[in-house]
Amino acid sequence: MxxxxxxxxxxxxxxxxxxxxxxxxxxxxxxxxxxxxxxxxxxxxxxxxxxxxxxxxxxxxxxxxxxxxxxxxKCRELKYYKRILEGSGISEVFQSKTIREYIPKNDKQKQSKAMAIEYINNFHIIRSQRNNSLGITGQPGSGKTHLTIAISNELLRRGIGVLYLQYREVMTQLKQVINDDEQYQMQMNRFKSAPLLLIDDLFKGAIRDGKVNESEMRIMFELINHRYLKQLPVLVSSEYNINKMIDFDDATGSRIAEMCKGRTIDLIGKELNHRMI
Structure with missing residues (x-):
C-alpha cells in the first residue's frame, strides 16, 4: 500500500x-x-x-x-453556534424569548412582529437575496432586542447557525487586540463567516459629544463590508435609525441600508418603552 x-x-x-x-x-x-x-x-x-x-x-x-x-x-454546526449564544451572557435572559410572546402595543409593533414572522418563514429564500437582512431600530425598551433574539431563537431551532454580537462588549474586546493581527483576525473571522449575525445595540457608545469613534467605524466597516460582499445576512438592533447610521459613516450605513432594504422599522413613542410601564 x-x-x-x-x-x-x-x-x-x-x-x-x-x-x-x-x-x-x-x-x-x-x-x-x-x-x-x-x-x-x-x-x-x-x-x-x-x-x-x-x-x-x-x-x-x-x-x-x-x-x-x-x-x-449535520447537528454539529448548529450546536457550535448555540454554544456561542449560550456563552454570550444574554442567553439566560433571552433564550426562551419567542415571537408569540411579543405583545404589540401599537401599529408599529404589529408591523415589526409581522416583519419578523415573514423573515423567519421565508429565510430559506431570503438568505440568498441581496436584501437578505433585517433591522429594528428605536428607543431603549421598545422591544427591538426581544424581536431580534426571538428571530434568532426560532432560526436556531430550524437549524440555522446564528452568532450573537453585543456591540459595546465586542468593540471593547476587538480594540484590545487590534494590534495583534493574529488575535484580531481570529475574532473577526467568527463574525465575518457566521451564517447569520445578530448585532445587538449597533453603535451604542460609539457617538460621544457628537463625534464618531473612528476606530470603531473602521472595524464595523470591515465587518459589514465583508458580509455585504459575501451576501451574508445580519439582524440589527440599534437606537439609531438607518439615516443616522448613514450620517455616522456613509460607507457602512449605506451597506446596512441596502442589506436591510424592505425590512427596517423604527420603534419610537412613549407607549413603547416597556421599562416605563
Missing part, C-alpha cells in the same frame, strides 16, 4: 474510533427514558460512514478501498 494512503487510513480510523468512543460515553448508562438532541449521532456530533479512503492498484487496475470514516453530523 502507498505510504500516504496508509497514513490517511490511520487518521480516518482514529477519527472513527474517537467518534464511536464519544457515542459510547453518551450511551452509558442507558435507560428507556434517555433522549438526545440529535438521534442521528446520539449527541456525539460525529457519525461513522463507509466511504472510499484510499486507492490501490492491482494488476494495473485502480481499486477504491472503502472503510469507516468519521464525519461531522
Amino acid at each position: 502507498d505510504p500516504i494512503a496508509e497514513i490517511i487510513k490511520k487518521i480516518n480510523l482514529g477519527c472513527m474510533t474517537q467518534a464511536k468512543s464519544n457515542t459510547r460515553d453518551r450511551e452509558q448508562p442507558m435507560n428507556k427514558t434517555q433522549t438526545f438532541e440529535c438521534e442521528i449521532c446520539k449527541d456525539a456530533e460525529f457519525i461513522v460512514v463507509n466511504k472510499p479512503i484510499y486507492t490501490e492498484k492491482e494488476n494495473g487496475i485502480s481499486k477504491e478501498i472503502y472503510g469507516p470514516v468519521a464525519e461531522p453530523c
Whole structure:
C-alpha cells in the first residue's frame, strides 16, 4: 500500500474510533427514558460512514478501498453556534424569548412582529437575496432586542447557525487586540463567516459629544463590508435609525441600508418603552 494512503487510513480510523468512543460515553448508562438532541449521532456530533479512503492498484487496475470514516453530523454546526449564544451572557435572559410572546402595543409593533414572522418563514429564500437582512431600530425598551433574539431563537431551532454580537462588549474586546493581527483576525473571522449575525445595540457608545469613534467605524466597516460582499445576512438592533447610521459613516450605513432594504422599522413613542410601564 502507498505510504500516504496508509497514513490517511490511520487518521480516518482514529477519527472513527474517537467518534464511536464519544457515542459510547453518551450511551452509558442507558435507560428507556434517555433522549438526545440529535438521534442521528446520539449527541456525539460525529457519525461513522463507509466511504472510499484510499486507492490501490492491482494488476494495473485502480481499486477504491472503502472503510469507516468519521464525519461531522449535520447537528454539529448548529450546536457550535448555540454554544456561542449560550456563552454570550444574554442567553439566560433571552433564550426562551419567542415571537408569540411579543405583545404589540401599537401599529408599529404589529408591523415589526409581522416583519419578523415573514423573515423567519421565508429565510430559506431570503438568505440568498441581496436584501437578505433585517433591522429594528428605536428607543431603549421598545422591544427591538426581544424581536431580534426571538428571530434568532426560532432560526436556531430550524437549524440555522446564528452568532450573537453585543456591540459595546465586542468593540471593547476587538480594540484590545487590534494590534495583534493574529488575535484580531481570529475574532473577526467568527463574525465575518457566521451564517447569520445578530448585532445587538449597533453603535451604542460609539457617538460621544457628537463625534464618531473612528476606530470603531473602521472595524464595523470591515465587518459589514465583508458580509455585504459575501451576501451574508445580519439582524440589527440599534437606537439609531438607518439615516443616522448613514450620517455616522456613509460607507457602512449605506451597506446596512441596502442589506436591510424592505425590512427596517423604527420603534419610537412613549407607549413603547416597556421599562416605563
